[in-house]
Amino acid sequence: MSPGIYIIDGARTPFLKARNGPGPFAASDLATAAGTALLVRQTFAPDELDEVILGCASPSPDEVNIGRVVALRLGCGHKVPGWTVMRNCASGMQALDSAMMNIRTGRSGLVLAGGVDALSRAPLLFSDAMVRWLSGWYAAKTVGRKAAALHSFRPADLAPVLGIMKGLTDPVVGQLMGQTAENLAHRFGISRAAMDEYAVRSHRRVAAAQDGGHLGEIVPLIDRDGMLYKDDDGVRRDSSVDKLAKLKPFFDRKYGRVTAGNSSQITDGAAWLILASEEAVQRRGLTPVGRIVDCEWAALDPAQMGLGPVHAATPLLARHGLGLNDLDAWEINEAFAAQVIACLCAWDDADYCRDELGLDAPLGRLDEERLNVDGGAIAIGHPVGASGARIVLHLVQRLRRDNLARGIASICIGGGQGGAMLVETV
Structure with missing residues (x-):
């Protein structure tokens, strides 16, 4: 195996739940705030980085190459390249892998890599019918043609298309991500009660982590009105199975079991890690907090996309001669409670x-006391581009906190893929 890539430090913003309108921060604001707090505590200047790589699944039109935008806003200067990667839910993890590859080939030695999304700012779109009408209207040059265009106008064409819904719909199988979770619930016989119980546990674990000071990777945000955001704000401390049982299925309203309560939340947030080669660590006198040992990507049926962690982590385990419970800790991104439970079922089937x-x-049954011990995306939220970086960052923080040696962070990816990273402390 090639030498691992050192993790020097990391930080993330609080993950802020979308609340029926644009959130207080654009995606570049989030990434800049987290990156500034992270870089200011380093012994090197931002313009000493070799490159900045940022994962983003839904950049706004004015932040298309958001990696470059943020690199400039962070003070990296004109000469530090900044670029953007997109692998849907694993965009942040892809940024880490891209940084690893460049470090291993010697093209870079010190890289800032992570992910971001501000899903509350996903656009509202015109329908195709409305776009065609507008095209005809602007093309009409005479009063008669404009009158004809007005006569053909249908108010129903003004109904907006939700960009977030299009983004969360697989274009190949035509299913929303939540419908793919329903597929897994049916395949493995996962009950509604089991999903709701898992969701409640996620909220309770995040609340306990907040109370215990176990989310130290978070740096606070302050908006233009002076409001402070210091914690993930989607956590429901009063969540209970009884309350969740009152929610109606969202994706399959007649027969479904997946609800808003046992799914991840639509959220805004950013997460960064600083990665370095061994030569950069020695030359700069850096103190690593961990090491990314290996990474694996896998693909499967898009309609079963939630099982991506099984397909990515299994060959990673085999390559290193490990069993499920030979790892001290696991982070599996909680896109849906059904999806995480299905992964556990698949390994044991x-x-x-x-x-x-x-x-x-x-492979057997994964010990759930090793899995997402501080909760996950059901309570924290899932800003698609950031989650892959968040779970790697929190995994290394958790390993260090509890004096543990190694763990795996894994994530399912819309479109039928999975990613996994093996991490160890130094």
Whole structure:
């Protein structure tokens, strides 16, 4: 194996729940705030970075190459390249992997990499019918043609298309991400009660982590009105199975089990890590907090996309001779409660392991006391571009906090993919 890539430090913003309108921060604001707080405590200047790589699944039209925008706003100067990557839900993890590859090939030695999204600012779009009408209206040069265009106008064409809904719909299988979670619930017989119980546990674990000071990677935000945002604000401390049971299924309203309460939240947030080569660590006298040992990507049926962590982490385990519970800690991004539970079921299912993974026997049951011990995206939220970086950052923080050695961060990816990273402390 190639030498691991050192993690020097990391930081993220609070994850702020979308509340029926644009949030207080644009995506570049979030990434700049987290990056500034992270870089100001380093022994090197921002313009000493070799490059900045930022994952973003939904950049706004005025921040298209948001990696370059943020690099300039961070004071990296004109000569530090900044670029953007997109692998849907794993965009932040892809940024880390891209940084690793450039470090391993010697093209870079010190890289700022992470992810961001401000999903509350996802656009409202005109329908195709409305766009065609507008095109005809602007093309009409005479009074008669404009009158004809007005006569053909249909008020229903003004109904906006939600950009977030289009983005969360798989264009190949035509299903919303939540519908793919319903597929997994049906495949593995996961009950509504099991999903709701998992969701409640996520909220309780995040609340306990907040109370215990276990989310130290968060740096506070202050908006233009002076309002302070210091914590993930989607956590429901009063969540209970009884309350969640009152919610109606959202994606399959007649037969479904997946609700807004047992799904991840639409959220705004950013997360960064500083990665370095061994040579950069020695030359600059840096003190690493961890190491990314290895990374794996996998693909599967888009309609079963939530099982991506199983397909990515399994070959990673095999390559290093590890079993599920040989890891001290796991972070699996909680896109949906059904999706995480399905991953646990798949590893413990002989037929699935044989037919889908080519294994002779099931890997067994992952000890859930090792999994997402400080909660996950159901309570924290899932700003799509940032989540892959967040789970790697929190994994290394958790390993150091509890004096543990190694863990895996894994994520499912819309479109039918999965990503996994093996991390260890130094």
